[in-house]
Each structure stands twice: as C-alpha cells, then as structure tokens.
Amino acid sequence: MNNRSQSFSTRTGAHQHHGFQSAGSILRSLPDDLVVSKQKLRRAEAIACVRLKRQEANQNLGLASRPFVLCGLPIKKPALGQLLHERRNGQFSLQVTGHPSYGLPWGQDRLIPIFLATLAIRQQSQTIQFRSAAEMLDSFGMQQGGTQYRRLVAAFQRIFGATIFFGTDMLREKAAVVHRARFNFMSEARIWYSRDADQATLPGGFQNEIVLSHEFFNEIMSHPIPTDMEAAKVLSCSPAALDLFMWLSYRCFVAKGRERVPLFGDFGLVSQLGSADYARPRKFRERLEGWLDLVRSMWPECPASIDSNGTGLFVDRANAVLPNGGNHGTE
Numbered sequence: 648m649n650n651r652s653q654s655f656s657t658r659t660g661a662h663q664h665h666g667f668q669s670a671g672s673i674l675r676s677l678p679d680d681l682v683v684s685k686q687k688l689r690r691a692e693a694i695a696c697v698r699l700k701r702q703e704a705n706q707n708l709g710l711a712s713r714p715f716v717l718c719g720l721p722i723k724k725p726a727l728g729q730l731l732h733e734r735r736n737g738q739f740s741l742q743v744t745g746h747p748s749y750g751l752p753w754g755q756d757r758l759i760p761i762f763l764a765t766l767a768i769r770q771q772s773q774t775i776q777f778r779s780a781a782e783m784l785d786s787f788g789m790q791q792g793g794t795q796y797r798r799l800v801a802a803f804q805r806i807f808g809a810t811i812f813f814g815t816d817m818l819r820e821k822a823a824v825v826h827r828a829r830f831n832f833m834s835e836a837r838i839w840y841s842r843d844a845d846q847a848t849l850p851g852g853f854q855n856e857i858v859l860s861h862e863f864f865n866e867i868m869s870h871p872i873p874t875d876m877e878a879a880k881v882l883s884c885s886p887a888a889l890d891l892f893m894w895l896s897y898r899c900f901v902a903k904g905r906e907r908v909p910l911f912g913d914f915g916l917v918s919q920l921g922s923a924d925y926a927r928p929r930k931f932r933e934r935l936e937g938w939l940d941l942v943r944s945m946w947p948e949c950p951a952s953i954d955s956n957g958t959g960l961f962v963d964r965a966n967a968v969l970p971n972g973g974n975h976g977t978e
Contacts, residue, residue: 693881697945700877704969709765709876712867714741714813716897719890719921721753736919738815746808749801754886756802757921758787760832761879763859764867773864776854780838786876787883806832811863830862872897873968878945888938890920895942895951896967905950907959910935916960932957 700706718734718741725732730745745751752759762783766775777783780799781791789795811830835858859867874893882889898908909915910931917931932953943949950963 690881693877694944697875697877697881698947701875701946701969706968707876708968709761709874709879710768710867710871711761711874711893712764712863713870713872714739714811714866715757715760716872716893717741718813718919719886719894720757721751722887722890722921724753725751732921734919734921735913737914740812740814742812744810744812745805749804749808752802752805752809755787755789755798755883756805757886757889758879758883759783759802759806761874761876762786763832763857763863764871765876767859767864767867768871773861774856774858776856778854780855787880789883800838803836803838807836813866830866831860832863834858834860875945875968878967881945882941885938885941887920887934888941891935891938892942892946892967894920895946895949895962898962899950899965899967902962902964905961905963907954907961909959910953911958928957935960 717736717739720743721732725745730747730751732741732743732745732751734741743751763775766777767773770776780796784791784795784799809832811832813830836856838855838857872893874896878892879889882892911917911928916935935953939949939951939953942951946967948965949967950961950965952961953959954961
C-alpha cells in the first residue's frame with residue numbers, strides 16, 4: 648500500500664430534452680453583468696439532471712432507514728459537551744447518544760446511514776463491502792481531497808460511536824403498548840482511504856468492509872424507504888432540506904389524501920426534523936419556505952404547502968420516487 652493510504656478500523660462487541668434547455672445553459676446565456684458562481688452553476692445543472700431523470704423514470708435510487716426519515720439527526724454542530732439528541736414523530740421517538748470522544752453525528756453525517764442502507768439492500772448482507780472511500784464521496788457529489796477524506800473519517804467515527812434509541816408507543820384498548828430498541832449503526836468497520844485519485848481499489852484485492860449491527864440491519868431490511876440519490880447529492884450541503892425531502896417523500900407516499908401536519912407542538916413538524924428548536928414560529932416558517940423551494944426545484948409536483956394561518960403543512964398523496972422506474976445507485 649502506498650504511503651498516502653491510511654486506514655480507519657474499529658470494533659465493538661448540460662442536458663437538453665424535448666425542447667427544454669438545461670439550467671446550466673440558461674445561466675451561461677445571461678448577460679455578463681449577471682455573474683453566476685461555479686457553485687451555483689453546478690447546483691443548477693444538478694437540479695436539471697434530477698428533473699430530467701425523474702421525467703424519464705430513470706432515477707438513481709437509494710434506500711434510507713425509517714428512524715432517520717421520521718426523525719432527523721442534528722442539522723448543526725451540537726454545542727461542546729452536548730451528547731444527547733431527541734426528536735419525536737407522533738408515536739415514534741428517536742434518541743441519539745454521542746460518543747464522549749467523537750460527539751453526536753450531525754450535518755452531512757446523515758449521508759452515511761443512507762449509503763449503508765443502500766449497500767445493505769443491494770448486497771442483501773449484514774456485512775457490506777465497497778471499493779474505496781472515494782466511491783462514497785462520489786455517491787453524494789462530494790469533491791475528492793484530503794479535507795473531505797478527513798471529514799469522512801470523522802463522520803464515520805461519530806456514526807460508529809453513536810447509540811440509537813428508537814421506539815413506538817400507542818394505546819390499544821386502553822392499555823399502553825411500548826416497543827423500544829437500542830442499537831448502534833455498526834459493530835465493525837474497516838475503511839481504507841487514499842488521496843491518490845487513480846487508486847480505484849486497494850492493493851491485494853482488499854475492499855472496505857462494514858459489519859452492520861443486527862438491529863440496524865433488521866430495521867433496514869424490514870422498513871426500507873426509497874429515496875432519490877441524485878436529489879440527495881444536490882441537497883447534501885443543506886441537511887435540513889434533505890431531511891424535509893426524505894420526510895415528504897415518505898409522508899406523501901403513505902398519505903390517504905389531503906392531510907394537515909401541524910408545524911408546532913409536541914407532534915409538530917418542528918419536533919420531527921433535525922432542525923434546531925426555533926424560539927419564534929415565524930423564523931421556522933421562513934426556513935421551511937426556503938427548504939420547500941429547494942424540494943420543489945427538483946420535485947415540481949410536490950403537493951406540500953403551508954396553510955393560510957402558518958401553523959400547519961398540507962400534504963397529499965404523491966410519489967417522489969416513481970414506481971417501476973430507476974436503478975439502484977451505489978453499486
């Protein structure tokens with residue numbers, strides 16, 4: 648192995664289609680005084696790609712796990728010493744305890760469970776393998792480089808060290824029924840990463856290998872939730888919008904018709920997403936409108952809108968991931 652390769656190992660017990668121009672080509676045609684940054688141009692082209700693949704029923708499909716669709720991980724970096732994160736979605740509750748040395752998973756760390764769930768379903772195995780850490784970065788449109796590799800390793804450490812508590816509670820014939828499960832994401836991980844972009848595989852035929860915990864693997868296999876991987880790429884730099892996109896994908900799919908979800912209170916949307924608590928409802932509504940704009944840019948038919956008094960979100964039955972179309976990503 649070359650000296651630029653390192654390991655992280657631990658264990659515990661421009662498109663055109665049917666007359667439509669791509670966003671990138673439109674932006675390039677604007678007058679010179681309207682300067683568009685490369686970052687905005689890349690995002691516009693990525694959004695155009697998501698919409699084109701959706702139109703062609705050729706989406707790049709990934710899988711997400713139920714606990715982190717119903718209840719999001721922290722959006723922003725938690726305060727120093729904060730090791731507990733709690734969210735609630737109706738009868739479902741999520742509690743994440745961070746490792747004292749690594750802290751709570753947050754921000755783009757939420758991409759790793761999507762990657763792991765997708766590979767577990769594709770490979771139908773609790774022990775999953777992939778060629779390189781660069782493959783994971785590419786899966787979510789993240790640039791190659793030392794900084795991103797270090798962020799990836801730190802994210803894996805936070806995910807690996809976290810303890811998850813996910814459960815449901817309900818009333819049946821006036822008797823409480825409670826189901827609880829405490830688990831870790833992984834029981835073992837061996838991840839090699841190289842800064843050599845030309846090194847596609849490890850010397851000697853070795854592959855990166857992750858052993859998922861029994862509980863996490865069973866949850867994935869029992870309740871896989873499809874998601875659009877290309878959309879996840881676009882939204883990877885906006886974790887709150889990514890949470891909302893995955894939540895809406897699931898919520899609209901299971902809706903029986905037009906339904907209203909409260910924004911505030913113990914069972915409100917603010918308690919479900921991984922967003923920080925907002926002292927003022929107006930501030931949360933403003934943020935929610937911005938996140939909805941991002942979601943609609945890729946899913947124009949998304950039937951979600953804030954009600955007239957600003958206290959609820961209307962949703963209706965719809966498919967963000969089209970049935971009988973697309974292919975599984977993360978080979």
